[in-house]
Amino acid sequence: MGRELGKGMARPGDMLFGRRTWQDFVTAWGRSTDGNPFTAHMNAATKYVVSRSLEDADAWRNSILLRGDAADTVAGLKAQPGNDLSIIGSASLVRSLHAAGLIDRYTLLIHPLTLGSGSRLFEGPAPLTEFELIGSVTTGKGVIIADYIRR
Template sequence: MRKIRGSAFVSLDGVMQAPGGPTEDPTGGFAHGGWLPQFFDEDIGGAIDAFFGHDYDLLLGRRTYNIFAAYWPYVGGEATGIGEVFDRIGKDEGEAAAIEMGEAFTRANKYVLTRGTPELGWSNSHRLGSMDELRSIKEGEGPDLLIQGSSTIYPELLAAGLLDRLTLMTFPVVLGPGKRLFGEGTPAKGLRLVDHQVTRSGAVIATYEPGGKIAHGWAGPQSTSGREQARQHAIADGSW
């Protein structure tokens, strides 16, 4: 069975909107597009390389698909054969790496999870209208499905039990309002840490897998004081 693995760049306060550039996603008046590059280092680059280091298909939300489709096929110019051109003329290594990733994304199957009927003109793109359709893809043959960005699909993935692994790259910045990884509708779930790393720029790369149900209990002895009883009464009658 294929696995679904997610990766996201997030701030300390959980914002993941528009890390790559000022015009990437200004939804809601977001004013901090392009907040990631100042923290990018070799460790982050290595983690991204490792995430995309094997054969994969992409799983994307509709907005992230639109961002990708408008960018990755055109890095450096026309999409076809660009990697070979840049190898010949000796352009900047980072730009050449971006072109190589764009070509890999174009070759990969791209599954777009959406209830609408968007135009999917990028080659090898496929619409998925429900979690049941996604489950069928996951249970079929093929490489793992990788998510980059796409904040809106995580609540449903967690609720359906379809997310196998999640890598969060958390950066030392607080952004305030913006799209968050675990937004409205996220179910309560336990996660288990399977790997972690602190980068030289201060980012924390942590990888999680499903960890089962949340257990409830007291962190210390339960108070039975009169003040605690009064507090509980205030909670119950809505005056606390």
């Protein structure tokens, strides 16, 4: 799984976070100096944080706070020239951006287990969206990593 995820991180790109996920990642990755290649990638990447309540994004270097409505703010960011954006976690942000038609590609990690509860990735109002599977890999532990693009 690490090898496959590393391929995605090897491509240039910026990261997009919701407030809660960004705050969790600051704790886990932002202060780490463990030599892990994911740490180096995330610390070097530009990180956009969509939040109405966060006062600043100074706790993790290369972080930029985006205030206001997530769909409007991200649509403006996507309209500018620059790197691709990727989202890790941030389910409520993904839902709002999906509903606005702003997500072009999904990489889903499907783990062979059931939790019994939790939030769904696609819940609430969202437009009918068709995707095309462009690649998949199954890890030795049975995790399916599936890449989809919007049709």
